[in-house]
Amino acid sequence: MASFVYNKAVAEIASGVIDLDTNTLKVMLVNGTYTPNRDDDVVDTGGGADAESAEIGATNYARGWGGAGRKTVTASVAEQDANDRAIMIIADLTWNTLGGAANDTIVGAILIKEGGADDTTSRLICYWDLTDTLTSGIDFTLEDVVRVADGRL
Numbered sequence: 001m002a003s004f005v006y007n008k009a010v011a012e013i014a015s016g017v018i019d020l021d022t023n024t025l026k027v028m029l030v031n032g033t034y035t036p037n038r039d040d041d042v043v044d045t046g047g048g049a050d051a052e053s054a055e056i057g058a059t060n061y062a063r064g065w066g067g068a069g070r071k072t073v074t075a076s077v078a079e080q081d082a083n084d085r086a087i088m089i090i091a092d093l094t095w096n097t098l099g100g101a102a103n104d105t106i107v108g109a110i111l112i113k114e115g116g117a118d119d120t121t122s123r124l125i126c127y128w129d130l131t132d133t134l135t136s137g138i139d140f141t142l143e144d145v146v147r148v149a150d151g152r153l
Helices: 007-015
Strands: 026-030 075-080 085-090 093-098 105-113 123-134 138-142 145-149
Touching: 007 123, 123 138
Parallel strands: none
Antiparallel strands: 026 105, 075 085, 085 145, 093 138, 105 123
16 A cells, blocks of 8 residues: 555645644554555544554554554654645654564554544544564664655646
């Protein structure tokens, strides 16, 4: 599956509901039980095939809404006139000593805006397809994450 921005997130960014500069955004890691779909809106739809159900289960990763496994991002948004686009750059994120006693395979990462009380209101923003990585007590780093918008209609 290719990386993409979820449809609802595009609409909410365009209307100002999601502010990439000021909202607290997080990244969650998912395994292969999640089938990414641009039409998905929230982390927890109440079904077994949603992003919440596919969040990895590994030592040193606390799953779920408000869980310490989800990393808060430092992001910046910039206009690049020379390339006729706008970009969002996320600073590298590292999960230390991920896995070991309990392991899972990371296949993707999802940028989210957590909801106020639980994941039924946590907005999916974008999905990154990653190289499958088995956790086994490793440090896992998500680096050089850039989301580009080129202004085409």
